[in-house]
Amino acid sequence: MPPYEISIDRSRLDVKAIHAFLTQSYWSPGIPLATVSRAVDNSVCVGAYLGAEQVGFARVVTDKATFAYLADVYVLEPHRGNGLSRLMMEAVTQHPELQGLRRWLLITRDAQGLYAKFGFTPLSAPERFMELRKQNAYVLQPANPA
Numbered sequence: 691m692p693p694y695e696i697s698i699d700r701s702r703l704d705v706k707a708i709h710a711f712l713t714q715s716y717w718s719p720g721i722p723l724a725t726v727s728r729a730v731d732n733s734v735c736v737g738a739y740l741g742a743e744q745v746g747f748a749r750v751v752t753d754k755a756t757f758a759y760l761a762d763v764y765v766l767e768p769h770r771g772n773g774l775s776r777l778m779m780e781a782v783t784q785h786p787e788l789q790g791l792r793r794w795l796l797i798t799r800d801a802q803g804l805y806a807k808f809g810f811t812p813l814s815a816p817e818r819f820m821e822l823r824k825q826n827a828y829v830l831q832p833a834n835p836a
């Protein structure tokens with residue numbers, strides 16, 4: 691097992707590497723670097739590292755008092771199956787700034803089994819939840835050279 695490290699140290703985050711994955715992900719295709727950078731700046735983040743290389747990431751959008759939304763969880767393909775997402779989830783759920791919250795939310799296409807290990811369940815009352823979705827959110831942003 692390579693000497694992976696899990697860290698909540700913001701100074702280690704490699705925004706270009708995070709963007710390189712997220713802009714090709716199924717949930718945020720085309721997301722601009724400036725948007726990823728702003729999201730990272732305004733989130734509680736955890737990274738997985740092999741030496742200086744960032745090989746995994748997760749971030750939490752939160753008021754650090756009552757609510758948290760878990761987003762952008764990934765591990766680079768060559769490093770999957772080594773327990774890194776489980777370790778990042780432990781770091782997230784044990785994070786000192788994320789204790790005593792009333793509710794956590796997340797959206798996933800197919801990784802429900804991972805999050806279930808940390809107590810996440812399907813919505814108990816889905817009819818109470820609403821969403822406002824912006825299709826093609828990134829197409830019109832000036833920061834996007836395309």
Ligand SMILES: CC(C)(COP(=O)(O)OP(=O)(O)OC[C@H]1O[C@@H](n2cnc3c(N)ncnc32)[C@H](O)[C@@H]1OP(=O)(O)O)[C@@H](O)C(=O)NCCC(=O)NCCS
Pocket residue numbers: 762763764765766769770771772773774775776777797798799800801802803804
């Ligand atoms: C999903 C992902 C983050 C898992 O990362 P990983 O480091 O390979 O996962 P781990 O090795 O830490 O697995 C931890 C546990 O979760 C389980 N698990 C991992 N991915 C899973 C999935 N997609 N569905 C169900 N269970 C999963 C594993 O079986 C493992 O169980 P175990 O501890 O009982 O053995 C990784 O496959 C990935 O980056 N996928 C592409 C991006 C993605 O889909 N992210 C999730 C968006 S919500």
